Amino acid sequence: MHHQPDSSRYAHMKYRRCGKSGLFLPRLSLGLWHNFGDIDSQENARSLILRAFDLGITHFDLANNYGPPPGSAESNFGRILRENLAGHRDDLIVSTKAGYFMYDGPYGDWGSRKYLLASLDQSLRRLQLDYVDIFYHHRPDPNTPLEETMTALDHLVRQGKALYVGISNYKPEETRQAAAILRRLGTPCLIHQPKYNMFERTIESGLTSALADEGIGCIVFSPLAQGQLTDRYLHEIPKDSRATRQQFLKTDAVEKNLPRIRALHALAEKRGQPLADMALAWVLRLPEITSALIGVSSTAQLETNVKVLDRLDFSPQELAEIDRILAS
Numbered sequence: 001m002h003h004q005p006d007s008s009r010y011a012h013m014k015y016r017r018c019g020k021s022g023l024f025l026p027r028l029s030l031g032l033w034h035n036f037g038d039i040d041s042q043e044n045a046r047s048l049i050l051r052a053f054d055l056g057i058t059h060f061d062l063a064n065n066y067g068p069p070p071g072s073a074e075s076n077f078g079r080i081l082r083e084n085l086a087g088h089r090d091d092l093i094v095s096t097k098a099g100y101f102m103y104d105g106p107y108g109d110w111g112s113r114k115y116l117l118a119s120l121d122q123s124l125r126r127l128q129l130d131y132v133d134i135f136y137h138h139r140p141d142p143n144t145p146l147e148e149t150m151t152a153l154d155h156l157v158r159q160g161k162a163l164y165v166g167i168s169n170y171k172p173e174e175t176r177q178a179a180a181i182l183r184r185l186g187t188p189c190l191i192h193q194p195k196y197n198m199f200e201r202t203i204e205s206g207l208t209s210a211l212a213d214e215g216i217g218c219i220v221f222s223p224l225a226q227g228q229l230t231d232r233y234l235h236e237i238p239k240d241s242r243a244t245r246q247q248f249l250k251t252d253a254v255e256k257n258l259p260r261i262r263a264l265h266a267l268a269e270k271r272g273q274p275l276a277d278m279a280l281a282w283v284l285r286l287p288e289i290t291s292a293l294i295g296v297s298s299t300a301q302l303e304t305n306v307k308v309l310d311r312l313d314f315s316p317q318e319l320a321e322i323d324r325i326l327a328s
């Protein structure tokens with residue numbers, strides 16, 4: 001059934017230019033790593049996409065392997081677009097990636113031209129789209145020449161299968177080298193996708209300055225540390241939470257972080273916003289960050305998270321207090 005989008009959706013959201021490109025991204029983007037596979041409720045997945053779109057979230061991030069099973073998040077997202085958002089392709093920024101293990105044999109992993117070209121064709125078939133807006137190399141490959149991987153990205157843009165290209169999980173020096181090759185090929189690197197949150201600050205030592213120098217935008221993943229930087233785990237490990245599944249987020253890691261989570265929660269309360277919003281505002285405070293790439297399992301979480309836009313500023317004292325808590 002066609003969804004009638006909220007006509008005020010663009011007023012809800014703020015948008016920022018991605019690096020030195022002409023492309024604007026929403027300050028919050030939605031990732032489909034969890035909650036959009038065949039194992040998940042399809043009605044919930046549909047509600048999340050449509051609610052996000054109505055809140056002005058124009059950017060949806062996928063990868064070939066998101067599911068489970070791998071590939072099913074792309075198929076499910078493609079179906080929801082066709083069933084509910086037909087006619088809105090030009091209002092959406094859809095990204096996907098290849099670089100982690102996807103299929104058996106020597107051609108379904110890492111960074112060869114063979115893998116990247118085949119994988120994007122497979123993604124487009126699952127998504128039932130003619131092109132993606134952004135195609136990423138998902139992680140650096142130490143055993144494939146960077147020239148080969150970057151030339152494959154450039155080729156996909158020239159074929160019209162991707163409008164822009166990006167890289168993910170590349171270190172600062174690898175990023176500068178990739179950017180130089182892409183610039184020479186005539187397909188600038190649009191965006192980098194690293195992990196960044198209060199518990200994982202590696203990008204502050206070198207990556208953000210490389211991105212500023214190169215004019216590359218930055219969309220940070222797991223800004224809520226997979227849900228730890230929210231009220232989700234304050235009192236218990238809920239049965240329906242990511243930590244309960246013990247796969248990507250372990251309960252012992254959550255328990256170890258709990259004293260800091262509680263102290264951050266108290267500070268967020270003083271600021272008058274939920275911890276989730278303080279954690280998102282904190283990643284968005286850096287001028288290099290274009291967008292925070294969140295995951296959600298309910299529309300209530302989505303609605304809480306977009307409220308970050310009401311309170312993005314920090315006093316120097318608050319920032320110092322956050323540093324003190326994180327060091328404790």
Ligand SMILES: NC(=O)c1ccc[n+]([C@@H]2O[C@H](COP(=O)([O-])OP(=O)(O)OC[C@H]3O[C@@H](n4cnc5c(N)ncnc54)[C@H](OP(=O)(O)O)[C@@H]3O)[C@@H](O)[C@H]2O)c1
Nearest residue numbers: 031032033221222223224225226227230241242294295297
């Ligand atoms: N490039 C890469 O290598 C890479 C790696 C990882 C992720 N990513 C991308 O980044 C996206 C986001 O990653 P992520 O899911 O780890 O991000 P995240 O935003 O740090 O964590 C999302 C989880 O936090 C919880 N949550 C979110 N909002 C909440 C709220 N207001 N209150 C309570 N709990 C809340 C939910 O957990 P529950 O499910 O427990 O409710 C949700 O599933 C992915 O979907 C993917 O697109 C990329």
